[in-house]
Amino acid sequence: MIFIIPKEIASENKLWKSIYIKDFVAIIGTLFFAWITSxxxxxxLVLFYYIFLLSICIILISKSTKNPNKRVWQSVAILFMRSNRTYHSVNFEVRDNVQE
Known part of the structure; x- marks a missing residue:
């Protein structure tokens, strides 16, 4: 018996062309939040409030150009959650300055 192994198991489900289900839920959630707080x-200014929140939502759920396979909101979260007190050593080779 031969089993077909999928190459990608973490693919996102598209709702329509370039709109994914998670993106659609985020947009609906943002509009619901705008409706509740309006x-x-x-x-x-209510119309401008809706437009502002919707544009911020679309920017945050778009794919990041600097971090592949991440969204802009994930990049922002990484930026704020990283610790500035963590230091990583840089590996370099120390050579003696001996003249031969």
């Missing part, structure tokens, strides 16, 4: 926003 009562505390000045009436003349």
């Amino acid at each position: 009562a505390s926003i000045y009436k003349g």
Whole structure:
């Protein structure tokens, strides 16, 4: 009996063209958050509030150009969660300055 082994098991499910299910849920969640909190926003600015939150959401869920296989929100989280007190040694070879 021959088994077919998939090459990629962590693929994301697409909902439509370049919209993934996780992205769609994030957008719907952002719009729901905007709807809930829009009562505390000045009436003349509610439309701009929706546009602002939606644009921030789209920017954060887009794929990062600097970190492959990561989203922008993941890159931002890594930036804020890293410890500046952690030092990593740099490997280099020390040579004697002996003239032959």
